[in-house]
Structure formats: C-alpha cells, structure tokens
Amino acid sequence: MHIDIDKDVCIGAGQCALAAPGVFTQDDDGYSTVLPGSEGGTGHPMVREAARACPVGAIALTDT
Known part of the structure; x- marks a missing residue:
C-alpha cells in the first residue's frame, strides 16, 4: 500500500x-505527513x- 497526501488539499486537521x-504526523507548517521510516507502516491497521x-479527503491509499 502506498500513502499519498495531497498538500494542496490538506487543511492540517490532524x-x-x-x-x-x-x-502520520504534522510538519512544521501544520500539514499532515507520513513519519520518516514508517512507509513500511502502511500495513498498520489504522491507516x-x-x-x-x-475531513477533506487529502489522503489517498493505493495498493501496490
């Protein structure tokens, strides 16, 4: 699974x-980002x- 966060859509709701x-975490500007090294965490049950x-559908998940 691949995680993609559309930074143009993200409102930083968290x-x-x-x-x-x-x-997931929030960057210095308050927008969502995937934690470094956690790309392997895409199997996490809560992803x-x-x-x-x-709330704005900024996260897209695609099966690889």
Whole structure:
C-alpha cells in the first residue's frame, strides 16, 4: 500500500495523526505527513481509518 497526501488539499486537521500516530504526523507548517521510516507502516491497521477520518479527503491509499 502506498500513502499519498495531497498538500494542496490538506487543511492540517490532524485526524490522521490521531487515528494512526505511528504512521502520520504534522510538519512544521501544520500539514499532515507520513513519519520518516514508517512507509513500511502502511500495513498498520489504522491507516485506512486515518484516510477515512480526513475531513477533506487529502489522503489517498493505493495498493501496490
């Protein structure tokens, strides 16, 4: 699974970081980002929930 965050859509609500804190965080500007080294965490059970929790749909998950 690949995680893509559309920075042009993200509003920095932080719902992804709340749902899957081991995979998502917020950068210095307050926008969501994938934690360094956690790309392997895409199998984390809450990643799909984090994507669904995004109020603006900025997170796209694609199976690889």
